[in-house]
Amino acid sequence: MLTLKINGKAVEVDAEPDTPLLWVLRDHLGMTGTKYGCGIAQCGACTVHVDGVATRSCQLPVEGATGVEITTIEGLGGKVGEAVRTAWQKLQVVQCGYCQSGQIMAAAALLAENRKPGDADIDAAMTNICRCATYQRIRAAVHHAAELLEA
């Protein structure tokens, strides 16, 4: 049994230690908001926060995820989380939507660290793949969320 701290709650998990956190969240805990896209940390669909840092959970074995604060899309809240979600909905970012949990988590981590990111900051931090190519709206939504946080 491993004890994880997810979205502020301690959770007991019976999983093989090499199981990626992604599959523990999805299969063991039924938290399916975090998505599988590539399994090799290329696409970012599985992005969660580990101690506030955007982290690709498909490459994090669950044994390495103890003793840290894990936040998933289901638990994303607070001022930054709400601003990002509001911006995403207002600017109609989603298409198929499959990558958007990861995009939102990446954007929230960026904004938590940098309240006024420029385009270059967004290019550097938002490397998640969106096959629908909603990138233009993601960029605009990050800027809009920054404005909401300023207000």
Next chain:
Amino acid sequence: MLPLANLLPESMASATSRRRFLVGAAVAGAGLTIGFGVPGVVRAAGPQGTPDTAVQPFEAYLRIAPDNTVTVLAAHLEMGQGPYTGIATLVAEELDADWSQMRAEGAWGNPKLYGNLAWGGNVQGTGGSTAMASSFMRYRKAGALARSMLVAAAAKEWRVPAEEIKVERGVLSHPSGKRATMGELADAAARIGEEMLAAMQPATEVPLKDPGSFRLIGDPSLPRLDNVAKTTGAPVFTIDVRLPGMLTAVVAHPPRFGGKVKSFDASEARKVKGVVDVVEIPRGVAVVAETTWAAIKGRNALKVEWDESGAERRGSDRLLAEYKALLDRADGVAVARNDGDVEAALGSGKRLEAVFEFPYLAHAALEPMNAVAWKHDGIVEVWGGHQMPDLYQAVAAKIAELPPDKVRLHVMMAGGSFGRRATPDADVIAEACSIAKAIGWKAPVKLQWTREDDMTAGRYRPIYVHKLEAALDDEGRLAAWRQRIVGQSIMKGSPFSAFVKNGVDPTSVEGASNLPYAIPNFRVELVTTDVGVPVLWWRSVGSTHTAYAAEVFVDELAHAAGQDPIVFRLAMLGDDKPRHRAVLEAVRDASGWGSPLPEGRARGVALAESFDSYVAQVAEVSLEGDRLRVHKVTCAVDCGIAINPDVIKAQMQGGIGFGLGAILKGEITLDGGRVVQTNFDGYDVLRMSEMPEVEVHIVRSGEPPTGVGEPGVPPIGPAVANAVMALSGKRMHVLPFSRSDLRSA
């Protein structure tokens, strides 16, 4: 994709004359349901997914519930292009509902209701950018009917003339002060609805709003219906399906296409904790486990010996070489179009020639392919991104050895598709059912392809090679054009093979044989190759390569004629092509075509008609060394009546990004028949830093609505290539661009 009339073995035509709109039986609390069918045959509507209900729950277009929600039962799969929102808009418009009432669910199971009208109406499916074309009248009529029934019910209850009742934003009211929501009146409307319909003459004629009074159709501020679910991580996708006792399977597929299992050793795989079973299925060996990770580890430990005697062993380089050898061959050539005398006309004037190469492309939707199958209590349930549900129902029924009416499909939203989930052989549905069957149907089985499966197990946009030849007359006009296309057929050997006529698969030549320019001597030829690599429609299908080759070559001809590329095109667009002209002129004006640009930048233009929509784009690019940057794309689109302008803009933006990634760096290559690229580290796709600013202009139109999911894709490749030529002189004839040095020729 094309009209699919008469695709299904049994013609549904016999009862057509008796079909009309129907109302679900009035059951207290069931609300009002509008369907379509033969009176007396259709039964009451029940909740979706109730497996043991005696009624067919899906024979409906919309449902107004006592809780005041209006749910549209959408005939088209939501895979990102917005049909749920679009169909709900059509219903809400005629119903005069409030947008906040609207919901949408995927529907299936009755081609009479859901058959794609743009394909002939006999089979349900989403593709060819037809959702709005098929739905525009069908769902508006359903909404208008429901409205008239609610009004009649209110008139009866309030004892007032129906003409005095107003319907606004979901509320019915009368000057006397009477007022009710749609939900409050739904049961009463259901009680009188069928009587009203029986009295209607003719039975399918429903008065609709004049487009001038549309309130929701054309409103750019309507939020997408799936906006909230997709920003909160809600379980809307097949991968999110969880059922009691469900097992997860991954499959070892043959490393070369056409390979088969010779033998396998599952002893190590079975030792992996969580692995439940290892079974052979027609397409490989499946490892079935309690969790996805256990299944993946089990597959890693599995040893399979493959029989590759019938496998395709050719590599991409060899295929390209073979295709090039077919460019000048005289036999085995099908003719898709032939005007005038091309041979003679090519012999005079200024002659140009170019050969284009296109690679295999993977769809690589971000949700890897999957399906969930569960047989129990005499039925089989299949969850999936059901893009062609009637076909999948038939496949599931056959594997489960049940009649088709014992199949229940659950239409999940798809995490992208781009054509991939419209698979004629129902690949993942067949695999999920086969695995569940192989373990004795003892549990629900989720088949989950890994990214590696998704990329290496097919299907692809085919490799094509084109040869273009043209002659300019003394005045610089295009006198002759010959385009030869060499490549695999998508439809041949599939249930769609009837569409291959005189050796021409229309999906191989679309965008070439209907080139809009007036050229007196014009010929399009096709050589269809036989290769064991499974291929499929990929967002915008034939126009992914035809529009590229044609529009790049047109620019080279304009250059040779010493003319501006837009002036050159407009001169060849006759009075019979007003919509082509309009988008080209719109993009010329909006992009500042011809105005000075900073040093080191250039513009390129392209025009393409696909799926009855017209799109022109201007790309503005720069080169820093060998690094190409696409700074801005201006796009003009005419897709008829713009139902959801913001969705149309989003589809143009997305189509441009999708197409741009492919032309810059997208390629699946084969080495001795094995796919080289296994994941996104090898098959690179467009990222944030490469996305241009896209400005979309929707040309006003009163024509019936046409597609937007695909038509944004075809022009972006040639527009960027033409900008590169303008900048450096380099002719971009080999795709992707990453194969070439972009600096001056």
